[in-house]
Amino acid sequence: MGLWNTLTRWVTGQDIAAEQTRAQQLDQSLIQYNEQSGYYDRIPPDMAAAAQQRITDQQTEDTDLQGQVEDAFAAGAQQGLQNEVEFVTRTVPRAISDTLNAVGGAVWRSIPWWVWLLAGVALFLYAGGGVWLRGRLARSS
Numbered sequence: 001m002g003l004w005n006t007l008t009r010w011v012t013g014q015d016i017a018a019e020q021t022r023a024q025q026l027d028q029s030l031i032q033y034n035e036q037s038g039y040y041d042r043i044p045p046d047m048a049a050a051a052q053q054r055i056t057d058q059q060t061e062d063t064d065l066q067g068q069v070e071d072a073f074a075a076g077a078q079q080g081l082q083n084e085v086e087f088v089t090r091t092v093p094r095a096i097s098d099t100l101n102a103v104g105g106a107v108w109r110s111i112p113w114w115v116w117l118l119a120g121v122a123l124f125l126y127a128g129g130g131v132w133l134r135g136r137l138a139r140s141s
Contacts, residue, residue: 020065027059 009015034040034055040048124130 016066016069023065024059027055031055 034051040052043051
């Protein structure tokens with residue numbers, strides 16, 4: 001707890017152990033003040049019981065302030081990591097596809113249609129389409 005407390009004190013400027021002690025002292029002071037001032041005698045009994053229960057609940061919640069800080073840190077780190085992963089998985093593929101679409105679209109638009117047609121015919125002949133076409137025409141006649 002010493003190293004973690006030192007680290008959190010250095011990062012946040014707060015001494016968690018001192019805050020834990022301070023919170024417990026304030027809870028005790030509140031209980032003593034309410035009892036000495038007769039606060040519970042001036043309000044209806046059900047409200048007095050509810051107020052005492054809230055103070056008791058808070059005392060039990062505040063028993064591990066260091067653990068609460070660690071849990072909040074872990075939850076924040078997990079959420080931050082998840083945000084980064086989602087950003088990368090959404091942005092990088094879209095950036096790549098947008099870039100390829102822009103480049104591919106620019107190439108497609110910069111070459112005239114008749115060049116694409118000649119390239120298609122040349123590819124057909126290179127892949128053996130001429131032989132296939134000659135055989136097809138010979139069978140039909």
